[in-house]
Amino acid sequence: xxVKVTPExxxxxxxxxxxxxxxxxxxxxxxxxxxTISRYLSGRLSRMNSATWSVLxxxxxxxxPPQTENAAGDLPPLPQPRDIFKKILYDDRISDVERVKxxxxxxxxxxxxxxxxxxxxx
Numbered sequence: 727x728x729v730k731v732t733p734e735x736x737x738x739x740x741x742x743x744x745x746x747x748x749x750x751x752x753x754x755x756x757x758x759x760x761x762t763i764s765r766y767l768s769g770r771l772s773r774m775n776s777a778t779w780s781v782l783x784x785x786x787x788x789x790x791p792p793q794t795e796n797a798a799g800d801l802p803p804l805p806q807p808r809d810i811f812k813k814i815l816y817d818d819r820i821s822d823v824e825r826v827k828x829x830x831x832x833x834x835x836x837x838x839x840x841x842x843x844x845x846x847x848x
Contacts, residue, residue, distance in 0.1 A: 728773040731766050735774075738789035739766055739782070756781050757819050780809055 729735070743749050743763075753760040758778055765771040774782070814820060814828055 728775050729779045731769075731772055731774050734790055735786060736767055736769070738786040739763065741789045742782075742785050756785070757817070758782065781813070784810075 739752075743752055746752055746755065749760050749763050752758065752763055758781060762771070762778070766774065814825060
């Protein structure tokens with residue numbers, strides 16, 4: 727399955743580049759080549775494969791207008807959590823340090839102290 731790169735998706739991609747500071751930063755964080763991003767923006771690539779969409783969708787979807795639809799008439803599907811985990815855990819381009827950072831975000835509460843919680847008396 728591929729996703730049509732609509733003007734709304736191109737605009738969301740431009741907004742993402744603005745938020746993150748550069749297309750190179752988008753490449754660094756997503757592992758989508760800067761040249762590919764450039765081709766989406768210029769319209770030279772009119773379709774995005776499902777693997778690329780699954781990486782970009784979590785970042786682009788919040789930047790899309792609420793009514794953005796693809797050629798089939800519905801929003802492109804978001805990646806499933808299982809697919810995201812597989813990508814993070816098994817992609818050899820992601821360092822072990824980055825994997826640990828990601829997993830810590832999932833399992834550690836935001837406000838944690840260095841002291842373990844004390845048992846309640848009683």
